[in-house]
Amino acid sequence: MSGTTAPPSDFAVYRTLVRWDWLREMKRKSTLISMGMMGLITLFLFSFAIPLTSDKADVLVDTRAGILWVTFLFAATIGIDRAFRNDAESGLLEGLLLAPISRPTLYYARVTSTLLFIVALQVVLLVLFLVLFNQRLEGEGLWGLIAATLATDIGFVTIGVMISAMTWSLPGGDVLLRILLFPMLLPIFNVAVEITDRAFEGQAPLTKHLGMLFAIDVLFLGAGHLLFEHLVKDSGGRP
Amino acid sequence: MTSPALRVHNVWKRFGSRDALAGVSLEAPRGSCFAMLGHNGSGKTTLLRILATLSAPTEGEAQVLGHAVGAESGAIRGKIGVVLDRHLLPRDFALRDALRMYADLYGVRDANARIEDLAARLGLARRLRDPVRTFSRGMGQRASICRALLHDPEMLILDEPFTGLDAAALAITDEVIQETVAEGRTVVLVTHDLERAARLATHSVVLSNGKKTFDGDPVEAAAAATAGRGLAG
Ligand SMILES: Nc1ncnc2c1ncn2[C@@H]1O[C@H](COP(=O)(O)OP(=O)(O)OP(=O)(O)O)[C@@H](O)[C@H]1O
Numbered sequence A: 001m002s003g004t005t006a007p008p009s010d011f012a013v014y015r016t017l018v019r020w021d022w023l024r025e026m027k028r029k030s031t032l033i034s035m036g037m038m039g040l041i042t043l044f045l046f047s048f049a050i051p052l053t054s055d056k057a058d059v060l061v062d063t064r065a066g067i068l069w070v071t072f073l074f075a076a077t078i079g080i081d082r083a084f085r086n087d088a089e090s091g092l093l094e095g096l097l098l099a100p101i102s103r104p105t106l107y108y109a110r111v112t113s114t115l116l117f118i119v120a121l122q123v124v125l126l127v128l129f130l131v132l133f134n135q136r137l138e139g140e141g142l143w144g145l146i147a148a149t150l151a152t153d154i155g156f157v158t159i160g161v162m163i164s165a166m167t168w169s170l171p172g173g174d175v176l177l178r179i180l181l182f183p184m185l186l187p188i189f190n191v192a193v194e195i196t197d198r199a200f201e202g203q204a205p206l207t208k209h210l211g212m213l214f215a216i217d218v219l220f221l222g223a224g225h226l227l228f229e230h231l232v233k234d235s236g237g238r239p
Numbered sequence B: 001m002t003s004p005a006l007r008v009h010n011v012w013k014r015f016g017s018r019d020a021l022a023g024v025s026l027e028a029p030r031g032s033c034f035a036m037l038g039h040n041g042s043g044k045t046t047l048l049r050i051l052a053t054l055s056a057p058t059e060g061e062a063q064v065l066g067h068a069v070g071a072e073s074g075a076i077r078g079k080i081g082v083v084l085d086r087h088l089l090p091r092d093f094a095l096r097d098a099l100r101m102y103a104d105l106y107g108v109r110d111a112n113a114r115i116e117d118l119a120a121r122l123g124l125a126r127r128l129r130d131p132v133r134t135f136s137r138g139m140g141q142r143a144s145i146c147r148a149l150l151h152d153p154e155m156l157i158l159d160e161p162f163t164g165l166d167a168a169a170l171a172i173t174d175e176v177i178q179e180t181v182a183e184g185r186t187v188v189l190v191t192h193d194l195e196r197a198a199r200l201a202t203h204s205v206v207l208s209n210g211k212k213t214f215d216g217d218p219v220e221a222a223a224a225a226t227a228g229r230g231l232a233g
């Protein structure tokens, strides 16, 4: 071989992939916009469904954490579904699979960029939620919510991106993704809602809750790492 | 360099109940231009995708540049440049950035100069700033060839690279193939342009219904390829 190339390290490839994913999204923002629209619609629907008048304020107190997480979930699932679908349809995924990139690196890069999009989205949705439902978060509660959201997102995205690689080529894959993903998310979703509930009361998350999120994250990450390579091993032809 | 460029042993590929490849074996020496001919649906692309590490054979073994497809796919990927029916470039980027992304992934040194060189060679120098999505079919094909050459690969794997190209681009592509072979590297070429295959190839096989029906001299292969015209059953 001539000296045209110097094989980059896995970490350099990872950084390159995340960077170009981000640049690509910034060009058209199609994923961010779709996720944002979905989040907005969900929030508005809830704001109509839940009475905001002061005499029924306790309904909101009981449901606010759930509302926030259902909104996050619906919006973020769009990003998860697109983690591979767009690239696969445009042929770019094949180009990436042809490149000398280790499969775990591709997986981690896609997890990272999807996570970035989702966190960016959640910041906007959270602010909107607080304004729309006239809620307040401060001190320990706020930090608790941030920690819990990040920990929940990691679990959500690691398993989601794996399922996205499994379903993008199937007919009705977008629906199948949700059918597979939502039940798997129930345990972390429950914990996230509990932590958020406490956060609105101004309380820090319980160690057992954070520990549980962490354990599930590790589990999902391991599953993604092991399965991803197998999922992209055989792209026999076009979808 | 004792291992052949390609060694395929009894490879099968099954899609549902259809055998796209039914026990193909072949070998190509390094420094050859190896043409795979055959009618539509005979299994050429299927075999090419296996060699390019995109797809796994149902049965059998394949080696590319001495590395086993599957177990050593990673080693193969850095050494091959592949042109498929789609250009595989990110559509929203300008051509320069789209190529730059791949250059970064392959670790191409002096990437900007390399991109300029290749774009100039393929007649795309003035379109480097245009988004890939605005390209015509032939321009996309030219861009795809640029992408495949970026990292100066040891082997070129080309699936119908001439489709949509005008006379000038055809001549350049011929030249690229001839130069690659002259440098002792290998070209695997799938094409329906029998005249071109006969001229460029040093070695040919004909596939029919997933089986190899001819192996040998390119000029005779072209004749053999015209013989069977039916579609796979
Ligand atoms: N993903 C797939 N699923 C099902 N069948 C497939 C798939 N890919 C290829 N085939 C079948 O395998 C056979 C060989 O297809 P292949 O694409 O390899 O042909 P080809 O020789 O490249 O044809 P062409 O000259 O038209 O490009 C065909 O019968 C095709 O229908």
Ligand SMILES: [Mg+2]
Binding pocket: B044, B045, B046, B159
């Ligand atoms: Mg084909």
